[in-house]
Amino acid sequence: MTTEGFFVPARSPHNQLITALPEAELARLLPYLEPADMLLGAVIYESGCEMTHMYFPTTSIVSLLYVTKSGASAEIAVVGHEGVVGLPLIMGGRSTPSRALVQSGGEGFRLAANLMLQECERSGPVMHLLLRYTQSLITQMAQTAACNRHHSLDQQLCRWLLLRLDRLDSNELMMTQELIANMLGVRRESVTEAACRLHKAGIIDYSRGRLHVLDRDRLEKRTCECYAVVRKECERLLPATIAA
Numbered sequence: 256m257t258t259e260g261f262f263v264p265a266r267s268p269h270n271q272l273i274t275a276l277p278e279a280e281l282a283r284l285l286p287y288l289e290p291a292d293m294l295l296g297a298v299i300y301e302s303g304c305e306m307t308h309m310y311f312p313t314t315s316i317v318s319l320l321y322v323t324k325s326g327a328s329a330e331i332a333v334v335g336h337e338g339v340v341g342l343p344l345i346m347g348g349r350s351t352p353s354r355a356l357v358q359s360g361g362e363g364f365r366l367a368a369n370l371m372l373q374e375c376e377r378s379g380p381v382m383h384l385l386l387r388y389t390q391s392l393i394t395q396m397a398q399t400a401a402c403n404r405h406h407s408l409d410q411q412l413c414r415w416l417l418l419r420l421d422r423l424d425s426n427e428l429m430m431t432q433e434l435i436a437n438m439l440g441v442r443r444e445s446v447t448e449a450a451c452r453l454h455k456a457g458i459i460d461y462s463r464g465r466l467h468v469l470d471r472d473r474l475e476k477r478t479c480e481c482y483a484v485v486r487k488e489c490e491r492l493l494p495a496t497i498a499a
Contacts, residue, residue, distance in 0.1 A: 270311040295360035309341035314361030329440030335422025402481040413478035
């Protein structure tokens with residue numbers, strides 16, 4: 256299936272990295288791209304385990320988490336339709352100390368590790384595109400660390416919500432305050448207080464695991480600069496055009 260110069264899988268919606276590939280490269284990979292149902296709560300890979308595939312989310316969102324020995328966790332990055340899960344494979348390693356957890360269930364594609372490594376050995380457009388995405392992901396990780404250290408929980412919560420809205424086709428998120436607290440690495444009571452302030456301001460509404468953003472513009476005004484830094488870097492490195 257060809258659309259405006261892009262050769263894309265016959266499944267909609269699409270992953271931005273896949274649709275950004277030149278037609279020749281994607282035509283070579285297309286027979287090996289497997290549809291993947293990414294269920295809420297599923298672990299794509301665990302800390303220290305060998306990776307067998309790279310995953311390209313389309314309607315799902317995956318959280319990359321650091322988990323301590325005590326079982327506490329904190330999110331270091333989030334991946335949606337703009338990216339790929341499993342970058343350590345192309346960086347020379349087959350494992351990572353982080354965990355990849357499906358935070359918002361949906362669909363995606365997966366590609367066997369050996370096939371991706373063969374493609375990257377060509378040092379062509381696929382490798383160049385993945386390296387640009389790697390830079391954008393590193394920016395997100397660094398900005399998350401700075402944000403968690405220097406900005407208020409209210410600002411962190413706004414950034415966290417906005418990053419998810421960018422990866423969904425809806426203003427509604429299915430998640431509990433306990434889950435948000437685990438992602439941010441804070442107490443649930445603290446998230447409850449921050450969410451109440453947004454609720455009273457008329458920016459969000461939530462009940463029984465459903466959080467609905469009512470006013471995105473005001474949500475953006477309440478967050479810190481970290482959200483804009485991450486978004487601009489992603490847009491700069493991953494334009495919606497054929498990879499060069």
